[in-house]
Amino acid sequence: MSTSSAVLTRPAGRPSGAVARSADLRLFRSEVRLVLGRRRNLALIAVLCCFPVLIGLAVHHSPTTPGDGPPFLSQVTDNGLFLVFTSLTVLLPFFLPLAVAVTAGESVAGEASIGTLRNLLVVPVSRTRLLVVKYAASVVFAFVCVAAVALVGVVVGLVLFPHGDVTLLSGTTVSYGEALWRSLLVLGYVTAMLAGLAAIGLFVSTLTEVPIGAMAATAVLAIISQIADSIPQISAIHPYLFSHPWMRFGDVLRSPMSWHGLEQGLLTQLAYLAVFLPAAWARLRTKDITA
Numbered sequence: 001m002s003t004s005s006a007v008l009t010r011p012a013g014r015p016s017g018a019v020a021r022s023a024d025l026r027l028f029r030s031e032v033r034l035v036l037g038r039r040r041n042l043a044l045i046a047v048l049c050c051f052p053v054l055i056g057l058a059v060h061h062s063p064t065t066p067g068d069g070p071p072f073l074s075q076v077t078d079n080g081l082f083l084v085f086t087s088l089t090v091l092l093p094f095f096l097p098l099a100v101a102v103t104a105g106e107s108v109a110g111e112a113s114i115g116t117l118r119n120l121l122v123v124p125v126s127r128t129r130l131l132v133v134k135y136a137a138s139v140v141f142a143f144v145c146v147a148a149v150a151l152v153g154v155v156v157g158l159v160l161f162p163h164g165d166v167t168l169l170s171g172t173t174v175s176y177g178e179a180l181w182r183s184l185l186v187l188g189y190v191t192a193m194l195a196g197l198a199a200i201g202l203f204v205s206t207l208t209e210v211p212i213g214a215m216a217a218t219a220v221l222a223i224i225s226q227i228a229d230s231i232p233q234i235s236a237i238h239p240y241l242f243s244h245p246w247m248r249f250g251d252v253l254r255s256p257m258s259w260h261g262l263e264q265g266l267l268t269q270l271a272y273l274a275v276f277l278p279a280a281w282a283r284l285r286t287k288d289i290t291a
Contacts, residue, residue: 024129028137031134035103035137035138035141036140036144040102041099041103041141044098044102045099045145047095048091048095048145048149049152051087051095051149052087052149052152052153053152055083055090056080056153056157056160056161059073059161070086070089070090071247072085072086072250073086075167076161078167079157079161079164079166080158080159081153081154081157081163081176081183082157083157083160083161084150084183084186085186085249085250087149088146088149088186088190091149092190092193093246097222098222099142099145100138100141100194100197100198100218101201101219102215103201104204104205104214105201105204105213105217105219106205106214107137107138108202108206108214109205109206109211109213110211112209113209113211127281127284128281130284135198135199138198139191139194142191142194142198143187150186163176164176166178169250169253170254172255182252186249186253189249193246193269196242196269197218197221199272199277200218200276201214201218202276202280203276203280203283204221222243225244226243229241229244239264239268240268244268245261245265245269248264248265249262
């Protein structure tokens, strides 16, 4: 199945604007169903959801001492909601970017490799619409991955650990409901961080007709960015790396919330979107599609 099956012809008698919006919506829904329906992507989501379970069981049976393990791990035994944040901390450096790299890297290169990209562009689907739909579907997949991990983390945390009022990192105690609301903000922030990587992956996907190559290149770029971010000798470039602000979601778990770091992280991703989405559009606009 391909996105090309979702293309609409214009019915007589309907306003062109309404038809265009309907076609865009149908194309977007088809692409999301395609992305979320692939067995490979479902397997990725399932693997990601295993991490909160494994971390929860490990902490439950072998309590850690303060300072051991990743951030937030020592708070899990006090309140199971911190299992969500611990899981995201563990997954964000590699596994979540890998999932996004698979989807974004395949977005255009996958259509080109099976010969459906030409079909999409022969019928009245502009290259701009195609790129917007492909990018939006990649971001939706990133959100689904993050939300699935968070949902499993909440359930496992409720089963294995105490719950109730939550003590934030600043020492302030808030209700479980407010902590859940802050968790939603964390989900949104992490998804926004992955959206920058999705834009890079979309651009890489326009450079080749080999999906596995685009996936690998996107994942390697994420790893290179994080390696560079860990080298103190080049600290001058750290604020410009797209992975640098990924872990700042901990600022949401303070009272009052520290917005400066979050804003800087969002601005960094917007800058990468402003560079790589137009670059992907320019590349696809001038690309000679023969298959």
